[in-house]
Amino acid sequence: MRLTDSTADMHGRILSVSGDDHFMNRITSIGITEGTAFQTVRNDRKMPVLIYLRETLIALNRADAEKIEVEAV
């Protein structure tokens, strides 16, 4: 599923991230890389998705969050 489809408190793992190099650089340098475990903290309509990953609370805008495939663990 996409990150935007995850629900609050779901624990998951990043399956794949796709986008152009600019986006890939931004998203990976903040720590979102394939295989990383995360927890969805908040996912409200029209609001950025909040996830907890690598001991950091990260806000991700929805358009970019759609480019991230995740699975629940």
Add this chain to the structure above:
Amino acid sequence: MTGSIALLGQPNSGKSTIYNNLTGARQHVGNWAGKTVEKNEGSFTFNGVKYTVTDLPGSYGLSGNSDEEIITTDFIKSGKSELTVVLVDASQLERSMFMLAEFARLDKPAMLVLNMMDVAKDMGKNIDTDALAKKLGIPVLPFNATDTKDYDKLKKLIAEELKKPHRLSVKAPEGKADVKADSKAKFDWVSEILENVTRTKASDYKMSKFDRVMTRPILGKVICIAVVLLAFMVSMIVMLPFAGVGQMIPTLLHDPVDKLLTGWNVHPWIVNIFSMMIPNTLSFTISMASFVLGVNIVFGFLEETGFIARAAYQFDGLLSKLGLQGKAICPMLMGFGCTIGGACGTRVMDNWGQRMLAMSIVWSIPCASIWSIIPVVSGMFFTWWQTMLVCVGILAYVIVSMIIVSKVFGRKLAPIETRSGMIMELPPYHKAHWKHILKEAFFKAWDIFKRALGTVTLVSLIFYVLSFSRDGNVNNSLLYRVGTTIEPVTKFFGMGWQTFVAFLSGAFAKEAVLGTLNAVFMGGNSVMEAAFFSQGTSTDTALLGTAMSQTISAAEALAFMFATTFSVPCLMALSTTYKESHSLKWTVKVALFYICNALVLSCIVYHIASLFT
């Protein structure tokens, strides 16, 4: 003997706090050659040796091709600094060590500072710094950016390292052509290094109470707005005692200086400079600096606690339409109180382009002084419900003006390709360190006072020359001559010479507008007094209303109100913008745009309104 170091770290790594504490007042701000990225350089002296410090622009990595990343990489490669101090956040060690993985490839002398050790400790995290130093081959310093004692250790270590610098002994992460594989290599490198250095147990994340409320979609926004409005009030309270003293200066000095110099038979042109203009300029600048002090205290607090990051999360979607980061909501709301506050509140923005764009947009927001003029002037020509309509019309045009400004300047200040959606960390709620906030706020306020005094005095002098008349009669001032000469032109824009002169005085100080109207329509005081000695004048708005409505049409009044509201902010806000942006070119560019925009708007409003009256 001298030495030079550079500070490298991700946003929220505490880099600017360390930079400010290291260098104190010895800072220089400029721009990186040919780039709209701010360059911060400072220095400190330790044991008789002077060290220059370059604060490299903050970014999460070095591989992307943003201006910040290119500048940082080039600077480190150039070897202009002999030592790079890499800062990482100990409480988010794994993620922030990514910067060191990036740096490792550049193979330059370095030392590592583990900042926020106190937070890490509170989280129950143990970091074996000796083991880490051994693995890396460079010294590692556990650090607390807000603990003054730690700075001595830092300075001492820097001095030692500059004598005998170390380079990373561990092999840099292997480079991969594919971004994805490359990042993986870097994070694998970090994991390998942190093995046996620290242990992180995977635990369930629980949002703090603060965050549970602050991230609610509607409640969070309401709280953000309320907090910024409260912040404005607190800044006003901080400002009051200082500004109060400042405002006593003109009243106290006017009569004695006037008497003394007149007694010496000094020409009134000179007398008024010393009895009115200079005391008033001093008073204005003190008010401005004390407001800047208040704003810096409250914004420093809001920033340190993590509030600003939450506001950014709440408003990013809305403000991205203007090309701005969500954080800009804080200075923008501040702008409804005072444009100076809005301009210096843009300190929360991440980069220079965003800061300049936010300041330009904040100029569109009518400040409290404008809101105190408009209903009065409107009331002279219109009924109460028409006045309400005028206010609604102004509010509606605020949005239009912001959109125009973002369209005109946004392309250059926040280029489309750099406008990417928010990918941001929300740092954990931190307790505020008051000592540090106050120190920085006083430093900033003093700095702006020193640097703005010259600009303000110069412009005041120009306005003084224009408004001076020996007998107080407006008709004997240069302003009158200029105003009446170009009246055929200003008439086209909807303003006769009287309203045009008042419009000009609004660019000086919004508080001067009513006094100027009083001067040009009633001759009750001089324009000079309105601008420089508002304490000495009082305006009877009922009488002024009668005089104005007999002289000018309602259409002209309406045009004047729109022109005054959407022209440049007052001189103080202008010079704050100049000092905060460090760019005269951009400040003038935006100012010219606002003046033209105000005249065109005035023209349109006048000609449309004339159709109905």
